[in-house]
Amino acid sequence: SQQGEEDPQALSIQEGENATMNCSYKTSINNLQWYRQNSGRGLVHLILIRSNEREKHSGRLRVTLDTSKKSSSLLITASRAADTASYFCATDEGSNAGNMLTFGGGTRLMVKP
């Protein structure tokens, strides 16, 4: 079963617009991470937010975390065609010996030039 569920499943925007993706999860977490996957490639780590943090920035990325609602959002500002990819949230429940992550189903983002 998936810990994280992304919403929407697909998103299409124009270059320059902002893109917001949401992730909901079910159990308590140690941290939540966002990954990006370009077509035909492996996932690439974007940003990690710890359970005691509420907001984090990295370049054009802004991540928020609301542990009371068990939800997170990823905002990409001033999107570019190169941002076209699938984006996944992943949760670290912090209680396992294998440092495992549980991934959601992903949001497919298309940025039109």
Add this chain to the structure above:
Amino acid sequence: DAGITQSPRHKVTETGTPVTLRCHQTENHRYMYWYRQDPGHGLRLIHYSYGVKDTDKGEVSDGYSVSRSKTEDFLLTLESATSSQTSVYFCAISEPLRQGHYEQYFGPGTRLTVT
């Protein structure tokens, strides 16, 4: 890319045949993982390893076995491939960050088709 390679990158095999996928890493990471990725299911963990000869099952381990006889290699075996195992398989390692947090680095993937 954390020095992760997967082989083969593409494979087509027939139902009932054994298949072994290899993940190789060059940076002495302790934790390694095998995932499968299917449309509508995201990434699902098959097996993971926390050291040489130390492995454990993930969410979708039925029909798969793994072995790790050396730190650098983590092998995934389908003893008798079935069409439901047609998928893209990703290997990953876990890289420690500060204060007990980890991020994962992924290999390029292996596209397996079982006919």
